[in-house]
Amino acid sequence: EAGVAQSPRYKIIEKRQSVAFWCNPISGHATLYWYQQILGQGPKLLIQFQNNGVVDDSQLPKDRFSAERLKGVDSTLKIQPAKLEDSAVYLCASSSVRGGQGAGQHGYTFGSGTRLTVV
């Protein structure tokens, strides 16, 4: 089974520039998550999709971050404009969990992440 694919693996940009990350989940996984992991901290959920609808974006800084999941498969996360504090690893995860279920469902898998450095 192919894993969660993310690209690019690394990105260095200057502050105030824009950047986009891409995620392709495991085939058939309806739920997709974007997490932000700042160095030395645990991952923090930014946004969760169920198919192509947003389930939770309460921790997404909407003034600069946006995400979409067209057709309920691939997803992109964008930052515009970037700030120094956005430097982090952005992890995508997918699972087959459905509404009302917890995360303890088969297939919760993380991608390798995109390491963003804002200078």
Next chain:
Amino acid sequence: GENVEQHPSTLSVQEGDSAVIKCTYSDSASNYFPWYKQELGKRPQLIIDIRSNVGEKKDQRIAVTLNKTAKHFSLHITETQPEDSAVYFCAASYSWGKLQFGAGTQVVVTP
């Protein structure tokens, strides 16, 4: 929302000794508690998990215990080996599959 606290932040153990990491959670509705191991520059990897209807689970040298009343759960690693050196994260799931992570524990196993 859920809040997960994890202790200690760093843990140094001699090879062959045991390591214990403790986490507490705030939302009594949380019902799934996974533990992840993350090596430098790599993705978090699930090493063991426990559901709220179980008090203890073991997988070879790794075990997890859950006390729902006290809202805490722990990871136990016995007979530690150098390859156990990594950052370990606990997490709690309370709604729609999203995970609330602890801050992580850096485990260093010295030969």
